[in-house]
Amino acid sequence: IIGGDKSIRGDWPWQVSLWLKSQSKGNHPLCGATLINSCWILTAAHCFKRFGKDPSRYLVRLGDYHTEERDDFERSLSPERIVIHRRYHSQGWEYDIALLRLRGTEGNCVAFNPHTNAACLPAPGNKSAKRPSACVITGWGITDSEYSRTLLQAWVPLLPSWKCKKRYGERYTSRMLCAGSLSDRRRVDSCQGDSGGPLVCQGEGGRWALTGVISWGHGCGDPSFPGVYTRVSRFLRWIDQVINSPPMI
Numbered sequence: 276i277i278g279g280d281k282s283i284r285g286d287w288p289w290q291v292s293l294w295l296k297s298q299s300k301g302n303h304p305l306c307g308a309t310l311i312n313s314c315w316i317l318t319a320a321h322c323f324k325r326f327g328k329d330p331s332r333y334l335v336r337l338g339d340y341h342t343e344e345r346d347d348f349e350r351s352l353s354p355e356r357i358v359i360h361r362r363y364h365s366q367g368w369e370y371d372i373a374l375l376r377l378r379g380t381e382g383n384c385v386a387f388n389p390h391t392n393a394a395c396l397p398a399p400g401n402k403s404a405k406r407p408s409a410c411v412i413t414g415w416g417i418t419d420s421e422y423s424r425t426l427l428q429a430w431v432p433l434l435p436s437w438k439c440k441k442r443y444g445e446r447y448t449s450r451m452l453c454a455g456s457l458s459d460r461r462r463v464d465s466c467q468g469d470s471g472g473p474l475v476c477q478g479e480g481g482r483w484a485l486t487g488v489i490s491w492g493h494g495c496g497d498p499s500f501p502g503v504y505t506r507v508s509r510f511l512r513w514i515d516q517v518i519n520s521p522p523m524i
């Protein structure tokens with residue numbers, strides 16, 4: 276996260292970190308992710324580009340705050356299944372969305388507590404609802420120099436799509452969201468290591484909804500190249516289908 280602040284422990288209880296397991300080199304943080312119910316975690320498809328989709332190679336850590344200290348509520352689990360959107364192609368950035376299933380029975384995989392809880396999905400079908408102004412990105416990714424050890428947060432404004440269209444051309448599509456700093460005085464952006472993590476926006480009644488998945492962009496914190504996010508509202512049916520269909524054996 277560029278231009279962010281240290282978060283407060285427990286403020287973003289849906290934040291998950293995704294790790295690559297390695298016995299020789301120690302586990303290695305790869306991506307952010309978001310808990311969306313007791314059994315499912317939403318992240319970016321490109322997180323699996325390098326090391327594949329064998330769930331046994333990964334760990335997810337819930338309730339984490341400081342990556343190198345043991346927090347009272349943190350828990351590491353291995354995912355049971357990884358589902359990558361079938362239209363995702365590793366050469367591009369379209370359909371950059373994936374779901375991870377945790378082990379457990381029917382809606383009963385992890386217990387929620389003040390440090391582990393699910394984010395809401397956006398309400399379906401209210402396209403006309405006014406654009407939320409307050410959105411927050413969170414992650415342990417690159418700051419100005421290195422990965423952060425504590426969970427960082429940053430407020431980012433959602434930008435009109437034409438701003439990303441203008442910069443990125445055809446690569447920016449209606450299944451993406453554009454967000455970032457408006458002025459060059461304060462650079463605010465997501466960056467490498469944050470991807471897969473949440474962009475949440477606060478709606479009526481103070482309810483936070485998972486509006487975007489941190490996905491890509493040209494560099495980080497460059498005011499002329501905003502960050503690009505997977506537009507979660509376009510994938511509600513896909514999410515529902517994956518979660519509610521029996522696993523293929």
Ligand code: 4AZ
Nearest residue numbers: 465466467470491492502
């Ligand atoms: C990345 O490499 C990445 N500035 C994530 C987000 C952004 C750029 C790169 C957006 O995962």
